[in-house]
Amino acid sequence: MANQCTWQGQDGLGCTHTALAGKSYCAEHYPLVYKVGSAVKRKKDTSRYDRIQMLIDDFNAVLEELEAEGWTPEWEGEVGRL
Numbered sequence: 001m002a003n004q005c006t007w008q009g010q011d012g013l014g015c016t017h018t019a020l021a022g023k024s025y026c027a028e029h030y031p032l033v034y035k036v037g038s039a040v041k042r043k044k045d046t047s048r049y050d051r052i053q054m055l056i057d058d059f060n061a062v063l064e065e066l067e068a069e070g071w072t073p074e075w076e077g078e079v080g081r082l
C-alpha cells in the first residue's frame, strides 16, 4: 500500500506524489523536510546530515513497528528515541 506525500508547501496545495516506503514524503520532498533548520550548512555537511536524519527516521520507524507488535525496548526511559 502506497501512501501519498504529505508535503504541504508554501502554497498549501500539497503534493500528489507517492511517498517513499515507510515515509511521509516523496523522494522530492523528503530531503527538503530534513534540510529545514540547516540552511547555513555547507552542501557536503547538509547531505551527510540528511543521511543521518534518514537513518534516524528508519530507526524510529522500526521501533514503532516493533512497539506496535507489543515489543518494549529494554532501555526505554533511559535512552529513548534518537
Ligand SMILES: [Zn+2]
Pocket (backbone or CB within 6 Å): 005, 006, 007, 015, 016, 017, 025, 026, 027, 028, 029, 030
Ligand atoms: Zn512530495
